[in-house]
Amino acid sequence: xxxxxxxxxxxxxxxxxxxxxxxxxxxxxxxxxxxxxxxxxxxxxxxxxxxxxxxxxxxxxxxxxxxxxxxxxxxxxxxxxxxxxxxxxxxxxxxxxxxxxxxxxxxxxxxxxxxxxxxxxxxxxxxxxxxxxxxxxxxxxxxxxxxxxxxxxxxxxxxxxxxxxxxxxxxxxxxxxxxxxxxxxxxxxxxxxxxxxxxxxxxxxxxxxxxxxxxxxxxxxxxxxxxxxxxxxxxxxxxxxxxxxxxxxxxxxxxxx
Amino acid sequence: xxxxxxxxxxxxxxxxxxxxxxxxxxxxxxxxxxxxxxxxxxxxxxxxxxxxxxxxxxxxxxxxxxxxxxxxxxxxxxxxxxxxxxxxxxxxxxxxxxxxxxxxxxxxxxxxxxxxxxxxxxxxxxxxxxxxxxxxxxxxxxxxxxxxxxxxxxxxxxxxxxxxxxxxxxxxxxxxxxxxxxxxxxxxxxxxxxxxxxxxxxxxxxxxxxxxxxxxxxxxxxxxxxxxxxxxxxxxxxxxxxxxxxxxxxxxxxxxxxxxxxxxxxxxxxxxxxxxxxxxxxxxxxxxxxxxxxxxxxxxxxxxx
Numbered sequence: 001x002x003x004x005x006x007x008x009x010x011x012x013x014x015x016x017x018x019x020x021x022x023x024x025x026x027x028x029x030x031x032x033x034x035x036x037x038x039x040x041x042x043x044x045x046x047x048x049x050x051x052x053x054x055x056x057x058x059x060x061x062x063x064x065x066x067x068x069x070x071x072x073x074x075x076x077x078x079x080x081x082x083x084x085x086x087x088x089x090x091x092x093x094x095x096x097x098x099x100x101x102x103x104x105x106x107x108x109x110x111x112x113x114x115x116x117x118x119x120x121x122x123x124x125x126x127x128x129x130x131x132x133x134x135x136x137x138x139x140x141x142x143x144x145x146x147x148x149x150x151x152x153x154x155x156x157x158x159x160x161x162x163x164x165x166x167x168x169x170x171x172x173x174x175x176x177x178x179x180x181x182x183x184x185x186x187x188x189x190x191x192x193x194x195x196x197x198x199x200x201x202x203x204x205x206x207x208x209x210x211x212x213x214x215x216x217x218x219x220x221x222x223x224x225x226x227x228x229x230x231x232x233x234x235x236x237x238x239x240x241x242x243x244x245x246x247x248x249x250x251x252x253x254x255x256x257x
Numbered sequence: 258x259x260x261x262x263x264x265x266x267x268x269x270x271x272x273x274x275x276x277x278x279x280x281x282x283x284x285x286x287x288x289x290x291x292x293x294x295x296x297x298x299x300x301x302x303x304x305x306x307x308x309x310x311x312x313x314x315x316x317x318x319x320x321x322x323x324x325x326x327x328x329x330x331x332x333x334x335x336x337x338x339x340x341x342x343x344x345x346x347x348x349x350x351x352x353x354x355x356x357x358x359x360x361x362x363x364x365x366x367x368x369x370x371x372x373x374x375x376x377x378x379x380x381x382x383x384x385x386x387x388x389x390x391x392x393x394x395x396x397x398x399x400x401x402x403x404x405x406x407x408x409x410x411x412x413x414x415x416x417x418x419x420x421x422x423x424x425x426x427x428x429x430x431x432x433x434x435x436x437x438x439x440x441x442x443x444x445x446x447x448x449x450x451x452x453x454x455x456x457x458x459x460x461x462x463x464x465x466x467x468x469x470x471x472x473x474x475x476x477x478x479x480x481x482x483x484x485x486x487x488x489x490x491x492x493x494x495x496x497x498x499x500x501x502x503x504x505x506x507x508x509x510x511x512x513x514x515x516x517x518x519x520x521x522x523x524x525x526x527x528x529x530x531x532x533x534x535x536x537x538x539x540x541x542x543x544x545x546x547x548x549x550x551x552x553x554x555x556x557x558x559x560x561x562x
Contacts (some may be wrong), residue, residue: 007363007372011349015358086346089313090408094364095335101364111481252270252279252305255342 001104004096016112023116030066031123034059038128056130056213061182063121064205068149068181069174070117074109075102075153076160076170083164089255097243099238102157106150109171129222140223141211144204147230152177152200154237158244181205185209186222197225200233260337260415260447261287265319268302268471279305280316281471287447289415292438294462295451298558302471303451306342307418310449311340324415336366337531341410343421343451347405350394354385354404357393358411365412379407383437395497399430404483406437410446416495417441419450423457435461458549459483469561479550486556487549491528493520496539506534521546 014025038055079102082088091101125132156173160166177200186206187194196202203226211215248254260338268280278301287293299301308314310321312335313327321326326334327384348357355376362372380386385404387397393404409417411560419438423431429453438461442448453457465482467475475482498517499507505515512520522528528534 007360007371010362010369011352011356015351083468085350086342087349088341090340090361091364092313093311093335093338093340095332095366096364097332145443234366244440246315249313252268252308252314254313 001100003107004100007102008101008105012105012108012112015137018088025250027116027119027123030120031127035127036064054131055128057209058182058183059121059124059128059130059132060207060209061087062164062178063124064145064201064208065174065178065181066120067113067145068116068152068177068201070113071110071149072153072156072170072174073105073190075106075150076166078102078105079157079160080164080166083160083255086255094246094252097152099241102154102241103150104237106153108200110146113144121172133215135211137218138208138211138213140206140218141207141226144223144226144230145208147227147234148201148204151212151233152233154234154241158240160249161241161244162251164253177201184202185210186210197229200229203218258289260289260291261285261288261310261449263306263310263319264321264342266306266321267318268309268314268316269306275495278471280309283319283468283471283473284308285449285466285473285476287416287437287449289447290442291443291464292442292448292462293464293466294458294464295449295468296455296554297451297459297468302418302470303468304470307449307451311338311418320536328448336417339412339414339416339468340362340416340418341405341409341420341422342418343424346400346401346410348393349447351392353388353390354380354396354407354504355389355393356409357404362411365414367412374406375411375413383407397430398425399433401560402426402430402434403437404433405440410441413448416447416449419448421452422450423452423454431457455550455554465550469558474561475557479499482553483493483547483550487546488523489525490546491522491525491543492546493522493531493535493539493543494518495520495535496541499538503534504537507531510534 003068066247079088082091092098094101124130152173154172158168158170163169180199184206185199186209188196196206205224207218207222207226211218261358263283263285266280266283268278270277270279274425283291283302283306295303295307310323312321315329323334324337325550326337328334328338333469349360352360358376358379359369361368362375367375369457370508380389383406385403385407386402393401396404407424422438423434426434435457438448438450450461460480462479464478465475466473471550477485496507496517499514504514507520510527511524512531513523514525515521520531522531
């Protein structure tokens with residue numbers, strides 16, 4: 001599988017290097033959208049509004065939402081493009097199987113996209129004068145968010161494998177997710193708080209907000225919950241993708257629509 | 258050695274609340290180095306059959322094996338298979354030929370170094386070494402198809418499936434593909450080829466399989482199939498037009514004359530009487546009239562209807 005990962009990484013690097021405008025456009029558009037919303041919010045409330053760690057929390061949620069967008073676009077969007085351009089069946093002729101290929105592709109893509117994410121984050125920090133803290137321990141809750149993101153991406157990917165076109169369906173998932181990742185679900189109590197633990201990625205995102213915006217210590221119990229959340233969604237995503245693959249082969253619809 | 262086996266493959270689809278039996282009962286064996294042409298009218302079940310053999314469509318019943326391994330049960334079978342599929346690009350247009358070969362080589366089970374070496378050798382063999390760093394979208398259709406072949410062969414498979422490999426290619430590129438197919442078969446690969454260009458199938462295939470409405474209606478070695486449908490008629494063409502006296506004499510012995518120059522002798526025992534009548538006129542050629550695959554195919558398909 002390491003050979004496959006490096007092959008995907010080489011491929012991703014070639015395209016990253018050969019088509020730099022796509023990355024630049026991505027960075028500019030994503031940063032501009034957030035800054036536009038930020039200025040809009042400032043205009044509506046008060047031009048001297050001080051959001052403090054609330055702004056930091058929203059930035060973390062927004063950047064993570066962008067990351068999730070990238071992951072989903074890479075897997076389900078990639079699948080759709082492969083079906084349209086006619087290379088999807090060649091991937092299914094590999095002995096590795098579609099799940100491993102798309103997973104390694106996703107990880108390879110992320111390895112390079114992380115650079116874009118970091119640049120976007122720092123542009124937003126500079127524009128909004130926000131202050132975020134980056135302790136090394138944040139890697140652990142970040143991994144839980146990634147697990148959930150990939151699981152979610154594979155769930156959408158399984159729909160893409162059967163329907164081949166998911167452009168209209170994608171906003172139905174992505175915009176509610178923006179809402180869920182930017183609001184501080186970790187502060188919900190009672191039933192709402194319990195419900196929040198079942199939403200994909202939110203426990204991990206909450207932990208990242210605690211570490212980076214509120215400068216709190218890592219809560220180990222919440223970290224365990226975040227890992228369980230991430231692993232469950234990841235396993236669900238892989239399972240549904242395999243089911244979709246079997247169904248696509250049964251229906252004879254791997255290629256085309 | 259049997260490289261590809263398919264046994265009683267069946268596939269039914271539900272389309273607009275109707276059951277459509279795309280493949281009813283297809284069984285096929287191909288040995289190493291053999292080229293089998295899989296022919297049939299549109300909608301006969303060729304592509305569905307091929308994709309079931311490749312593991313891309315799950316058969317409702319029956320099984321298939323590539324070098325003894327079932328691709329639906331064990332993905333390692335796919336290490337022995339290469340395919341150029343119709344209606345697909347088969348390669349990434351944003352990458353160069355070398356990058357495509359290295360990528361797909363790893364996907365098919367090689368490590369990067371092996372994929373690189375195999376890729377370089379294939380680029381040279383297919384005459385693409387000067388274009389190895391050019392993005393595929395900038396190559397001609399013929400070069401793209403040659404690259405698709407190279408990608409199918411990068412891991413030295415035992416079986417190659419070619420679904421309409423000459424579709425959309427010009428005459429020169431088609432001739433190059435024919436040479437490639439012969440070379441691939443000569444290297445020991447079993448080839449299953451589908452095409453609507455029957456002259457290509459006739460020239461390349463060791464065996465012809467004709468499918469119609471999901472069932473195989475004929476399966477014979479190419480020579481045997483053509484002999485079976487060819488009679489004993491001889492065709493003689495003269496350099497110049499025959500005079501009326503000779504035409505009358507020929508018609509009297511029961512020989513057919515066409516356009517006053519072409520003579521059809523249905524009874525072989527008459528051939529020397531015909532030569533006596535023709536003396537001393539110049540002959541252009543004399544040959545035994547063989548049916549061609551197009552005529553045979555149309556006849557069989559019509560009978561099948």
